[in-house]
Amino acid sequence: MKIIDGKLTAATIRQELKEKIDKLKLEGKNVPGLVTILVGDNPASEVYVSSKIKACSEIGIRSKAEKLPSDISEEELLNLVQKYNEDINYHGILVQLPLPGHISEDKVIEAISPQKDVDGFHPISIGNLVIGKDTFVSCTPAGIHELFKRYNIETKGKHVVVVGRSNIVGKPIANIMLQKKDYANSIVTVCHSAAKELSYYTKQADILIAAMGSAEFIKGNMVKDGVVVIDVGINRIEDPMKPKGYRLVGDVDFDEVSPKASFITPVPGGVGPMTIAMLMSNTLKAFERYGE
Amino acid sequence: MKIIDGKLTAATIRQELKEKIDKLKLEGKNVPGLVTILVGDNPASEVYVSSKIKACSEIGIRSKAEKLPSDISEEELLNLVQKYNEDINYHGILVQLPLPGHISEDKVIEAISPQKDVDGFHPISIGNLVIGKDTFVSCTPAGIHELFKRYNIETKGKHVVVVGRSNIVGKPIANIMLQKKDYANSIVTVCHSAAKELSYYTKQADILIAAMGSAEFIKGNMVKDGVVVIDVGINRIEDPMKPKGYRLVGDVDFDEVSPKASFITPVPGGVGPMTIAMLMSNTLKAFERYGE
Numbered sequence: 001m002k003i004i005d006g007k008l009t010a011a012t013i014r015q016e017l018k019e020k021i022d023k024l025k026l027e028g029k030n031v032p033g034l035v036t037i038l039v040g041d042n043p044a045s046e047v048y049v050s051s052k053i054k055a056c057s058e059i060g061i062r063s064k065a066e067k068l069p070s071d072i073s074e075e076e077l078l079n080l081v082q083k084y085n086e087d088i089n090y091h092g093i094l095v096q097l098p099l100p101g102h103i104s105e106d107k108v109i110e111a112i113s114p115q116k117d118v119d120g121f122h123p124i125s126i127g128n129l130v131i132g133k134d135t136f137v138s139c140t141p142a143g144i145h146e147l148f149k150r151y152n153i154e155t156k157g158k159h160v161v162v163v164g165r166s167n168i169v170g171k172p173i174a175n176i177m178l179q180k181k182d183y184a185n186s187i188v189t190v191c192h193s194a195a196k197e198l199s200y201y202t203k204q205a206d207i208l209i210a211a212m213g214s215a216e217f218i219k220g221n222m223v224k225d226g227v228v229v230i231d232v233g234i235n236r237i238e239d240p241m242k243p244k245g246y247r248l249v250g251d252v253d254f255d256e257v258s259p260k261a262s263f264i265t266p267v268p269g270g271v272g273p274m275t276i277a278m279l280m281s282n283t284l285k286a287f288e289r290y291g292e
Numbered sequence: 293m294k295i296i297d298g299k300l301t302a303a304t305i306r307q308e309l310k311e312k313i314d315k316l317k318l319e320g321k322n323v324p325g326l327v328t329i330l331v332g333d334n335p336a337s338e339v340y341v342s343s344k345i346k347a348c349s350e351i352g353i354r355s356k357a358e359k360l361p362s363d364i365s366e367e368e369l370l371n372l373v374q375k376y377n378e379d380i381n382y383h384g385i386l387v388q389l390p391l392p393g394h395i396s397e398d399k400v401i402e403a404i405s406p407q408k409d410v411d412g413f414h415p416i417s418i419g420n421l422v423i424g425k426d427t428f429v430s431c432t433p434a435g436i437h438e439l440f441k442r443y444n445i446e447t448k449g450k451h452v453v454v455v456g457r458s459n460i461v462g463k464p465i466a467n468i469m470l471q472k473k474d475y476a477n478s479i480v481t482v483c484h485s486a487a488k489e490l491s492y493y494t495k496q497a498d499i500l501i502a503a504m505g506s507a508e509f510i511k512g513n514m515v516k517d518g519v520v521v522i523d524v525g526i527n528r529i530e531d532p533m534k535p536k537g538y539r540l541v542g543d544v545d546f547d548e549v550s551p552k553a554s555f556i557t558p559v560p561g562g563v564g565p566m567t568i569a570m571l572m573s574n575t576l577k578a579f580e581r582y583g584e
Contacts, residue, residue: 106425126422127415130467131459133398157486165470167423175422175467178457178482187493189481190470194449201479 001258002151004230004265006143009150010273014059017280021060032287033062033090034118034279037080039103040070045096052094055276061283062089074103078111085113091286092118094279115290118282121168130175136282141173143274144209144230148183153207153228153263160186161205163198163251164212169232173209198222210251220256229257229264232271293550294443296522296557298435301442302565306351309572313352324579325354325382326410326571329372331395332362337388344386347568353575354381366395370403377405383578384410386571407582410574413460422467428574433465435566436501436522440475445499445520445555452478453497455490455543456504461524465501490514502543512548521549521556524563 024031034056038049049065056063066080077099084093093116099105114124120138128135137145148155160177164170170190177186191201192212199222202208207228210218215235223229233251250267258264265271316323326348330341341357348355358372369391376385385408391397406416412430420427429437440447452469456462462482469478483493484504491514494500499520502510507527515521525543542559550556557563 123419123423123425124416125419127417127419130418130422130463131415133415157488165472171422171467171470174470175463178463178466178484180457180486185486187481187483187487189479191479192470194472194477195479196449 001261002263004147004151004263004270006147006265006270007268007273009147010143010277012150013146013274013277014055014280017061017277017284018059020284025060030089030287030291031060031062032092032283032291033064034092034094034283035064035066035084035087035090037066037068037077037084037093037095039068039072039077039096039099042098045098049096052276052279055280056283059280061280064090070100072103074107077103077108081108081111085111085116088291090116091291092116092279092283094119116286118279118286120172120282126167126172129172132179132181136285137176137278138168138172139275139278139282140169140232140271141176142278142282143271144173144232145176145183146274146278147230147265147271151263153183155183155207156185158186158206159204160188160207160209161201162188162190162209162211163192163202163218164210164232165190165192166211166213169211170209173211208252212251214251215249216251216253218252218257220253220260223257223260225260226262227257227260229261230271231265231267234267234272293553294555296439296443296555296562298439298557298562299565301439302435302569304442305438305566305569306347306572309353309569309576310351312576317352322381322579322583323352323354324384324575324583325356326384326386326575327356327358327376327379327382329358329360329369329376329385329387331360331364331369331388331391334390337390341388344568344571347572348575351572353572356382362392364395366399369395369400373400373403377403377408380583382408383583384408384571384575386411408578410571410578412464412574418459418464421464424471424473428577429468429570430460430464431567431570431574432461432524432563433468434570434574435563436465436524437468437475438566438570439522439557439563443555445475447475447499448477450478450498451496452480452499452501453493454480454482454501454503455484455494455510456502456524457482457484458503458505461503462501465503500544504543506543507541508543508545510544510549512545512552515549515552517552518554519549519552521553522563523557523559526559526564 036049109121120136125136162174174188174190177184177188202222209230211232231250231252236246239247328341401413412428417427454466466480466482469476469480494514501522503524523542523544528538531539
């Protein structure tokens with residue numbers, strides 16, 4: 001059994017990005033810019049945004065953190081997005097979700113220029129992903145795909161079983177793994193809560209991607225020997241032994257499943273750190289493709 | 293075993309559409325309009341386009357058939373699309389594919405206003421389909437989904453196995469059947485030529501959708517008893533007994549598979565006729581949603 005170390009891989013990617021941006025600076029060129037837009041004061045969202053800004057600063061990406069009151073109108077937010085669509089200093093626009101209930105997330109996402117859609121949530125980015133065109137891929141599925149590359153995991157003709165069908169993980173990773181491309185070209189099954197018996201599907205997986213958001217749901221008897229396990233879940237469970245009174249676990253019961261796995265991502269330190277690394281990578285891509 | 297009669301179902305849908313449009317006429321209202329754009333003189337494309345125009349005329353949809361020489365420039369074609377984007381008399385724009393090699397199909401499809409994208413090929417339509425938003429769904433997968441509805445076939449929690457991953461059938465029908473919606477909500481497997489053994493997957497299908505374009509590939513021993521079979525293939529095979537020297541067969545060996553199936557679509561007369569019916573339905577939808 002081999003651990004897929006997402007923390008280390010993400011650090012490597014960030015270092016690679018930093019070297020590319022250092023080179024741009026040395027040449028006296030412009031550098032990529034990312035603007036984050038946060039509405040309201042959801043503490044989790046604040047943590048996410050500040051990690052993204054911190055990553056930018058480490059790598060050398062210009063960043064700006066817009067923070068707006070929760071009672072901002074939809075129109076004002078749309079105008080701000082439009083302003084950054086036109087600002088040549090910012091190549092990526094990230095609107096932190098969720099937004100307050102009076103604002104349509106769909107409208108805001110669709111307002112972002114597809115050329116600056118570094119989160120890959122715009123329907124046009126998703127459509128291009130499905131039909132196999134190069135596009136911005138949302139960061140968590142892009143991070144999973146990157147792990148397959150970096151660990152040289154064979155995927156061609158393998159049976160990838162995705163548990164969960166969310167718009168941000170399950171559906172895009174399924175559509176990625178279907179493509180006739182390197183580190184994809186897999187037979188893909190997407191299963192979910194409507195299945196009579198999930199284990200019927202999970203047991204077939206050569207590569208299991210658990211992304212349903214249910215703590216330690218995947219048990220040892222639900223997988224076959226040699227499975228590659230990608231655990232996307234991040235769940236808090238009570239643990240009085242921990243200083244904070246809880247610990248983080250994935251959707252996979254690591255103790256039970258890891259002895260049967262050939263490769264497995266831990267939680268934390270697996271897929272999680274890859275997400276921000278891929279956001280940084282998408283920002284550089286936006287700059288290279290559409291920047292000045 | 294029950295035959296899913298696509299010809300009859302398509303005729304029913306066309307009759308329903310005709311009644312709605314007759315009602316609009318009686319009320320003195322505008323009616324839906326469809327423009328077809330054909331470039332060059334591919335005989336198959338000419339047949340397809342004329343069937344579409346004929347269907348419009350039977351139903352009462354205003355139609356216009358633009359026919360352009362094969363040496364038209366990409367820019368001229370894009371300008372024509374733009375002209376119809378702005379023409380309030382045409383609610384749907386259909387550019388018949390394939391286009392000559394010097395014209396980018398992607399560019400032309402992306403030039404069609406998403407509000408008039410009755411073929412459902414625009415990336416934004418595909419993206420919206422994937423994330424579960426109401427949109428124009430391309431006509432063949434929409435036709436398959438409609439057959440499930442009209443024949444009241446149970447799909448929730450069933451294992452749908454799609455053979456083939458084309459952008460116009462395999463990928464969209466897989467993404468439709470995944471959605472948490474009526475006549476969908478299925479566990480979906482997409483398999484294709486990279487599979488070591490396709491029958492491993494096809495044998496598991498509660499509902500098998502064969503869309504790989506390989507004559508009579510699916511044999512009796514590749515399916516289980518009671519399977520619902522949707523055969524999307526249309527292949528010519530030589531047959532000296534037929535006046536034309538060939539006959540049309542699907543991707544499924546009907547004689548072998550039909551005795552095991554609970555429902556099955558024939559070829560011809562199954563999925564095929566549904567395609568034009570769904571194009572007509574999409575045109576009425578475009579009119580109702582975005583028309584005057």
